[in-house]
Amino acid sequence: MCKLQLSLAIIKPHAVKNPVALSYIRNVIKNKFVVVKTKRVTLDQETAGNFYIEHEEKFFFNRLVTFMSSGYIDLHVLGHRNAIQLWRTMLGPTKVFKAQFEDPYSLRGMFGLSDTRNVAHGSDSIASAEREIKFFFPDFSFYEWHTNTEQLYRKGPIIFNKHLFQHVRKL
Ligand SMILES: Nc1ccn([C@@H]2O[C@H](COP(=O)(O)OP(=O)(O)OP(=O)(O)O)[C@@H](O)[C@H]2O)c(=O)n1
Ligand SMILES: Nc1ncnc2c1ncn2[C@@H]1O[C@H](COP(=O)(O)OP(=O)(O)O)[C@@H](O)[C@H]1O
Ligand SMILES: [Mg+2]
Numbered sequence: 001m002c003k004l005q006l007s008l009a010i011i012k013p014h015a016v017k018n019p020v021a022l023s024y025i026r027n028v029i030k031n032k033f034v035v036v037k038t039k040r041v042t043l044d045q046e047t048a049g050n051f052y053i054e055h056e057e058k059f060f061f062n063r064l065v066t067f068m069s070s071g072y073i074d075l076h077v078l079g080h081r082n083a084i085q086l087w088r089t090m091l092g093p094t095k096v097f098k099a100q101f102e103d104p105y106s107l108r109g110m111f112g113l114s115d116t117r118n119v120a121h122g123s124d125s126i127a128s129a130e131r132e133i134k135f136f137f138p139d140f141s142f143y144e145w146h147t148n149t150e151q152l153y154r155k156g157p158i159i160f161n162k163h164l165f166q167h168v169r170k171l
Contacts, residue, residue: 004154006036006145007083008132010121013071014113016040021111022074025120028090028107029076030160034153037077037137038165043069051135060116067116075136076165079153084129087122094118 009029015021029035043051048068055061080086092099092106095115099108112118123129133140152158157170 002081004034004079004081004150005083005126005129006133007078007080007087007123007129008121008136009076009078009087011074011076012117012120013067013073014117015111015119016072016074018111021119024110025107026165029078030165032086032090033078033080033083034158034167035076035160035165036079036149036153036167037075037133037140039075039136040072041075041136042072045069051132063116077133077137077140079150084123084125088124091118091120091122 011022011025015025045065048065049056049061052061052064052068055064058064078087090107092103092108092112094108096108096112096118099106099112099118103109107120108118123132130142133142152169153167158167159170160166161168
């Protein structure tokens with residue numbers, strides 16, 4: 001038995017605005033993961049800064065926060081037995097030229113515009129996934145997930161709700 005791991009994916013503003021990129025990204029997500037939660041939001045600069053607080057001292061922090069609060073972003077809680085690593089592998093390298101050169105068919109390789117505007121975010125560890133999911137989905141209960149919902153998403157029956165872009169219990 002292999003339990004589902006969760007990761008937070010964020011589709012960044014330039015990708016949400018690009019219908020070709022967005023539909024491609026949504027397709028690969030839907031084909032590889034169970035989508036546990038989806039939400040479209042905008043962030044103010046303070047919230048974006050808190051989310052990326054680990055990068056506060058970096059030279060790119062200001063532009064990152066400005067960019068991330070510049071338009072709609074799509075939040076997805078993704079489930080897979082290897083969700084964190086799988087999503088980051090699908091993203092490809094953080095830096096866009098590296099992505100284009102070393103992994104041209106990764107999402108960042110295909111749709112990245114710059115090192116800042118690199119298509120999407122993915123949690124980098126189990127601890128950061130928990131923090132990031134709690135950050136955007138404060139009502140999400142990890143207790144409930146481990147005791148109940150994880151099994152439902154692993155064994156079903158679930159169906160994909162296109163309108164919500166989310167898997168839901170099949171009634
Ligand atoms: N001290 C610095 C300054 C810049 N860079 C790199 O140089 C890239 C190009 O910088 P810039 O031209 O400012 O990027 P933009 O094309 O404007 O794109 P963005 O701001 O979206 O990254 C940066 O993204 C960063 O990876 C770096 O490594 N160290
Ligand atoms: N050298 C850089 N220049 C500009 N922006 C950067 C740079 N490095 C990282 N960023 C931005 O900050 C985000 C967070 O950085 P990091 O956590 O190191 O990468 P990742 O998103 O791959 O986990 C990146 O996705 C990117 O948008
Ligand atoms: Mg990161």
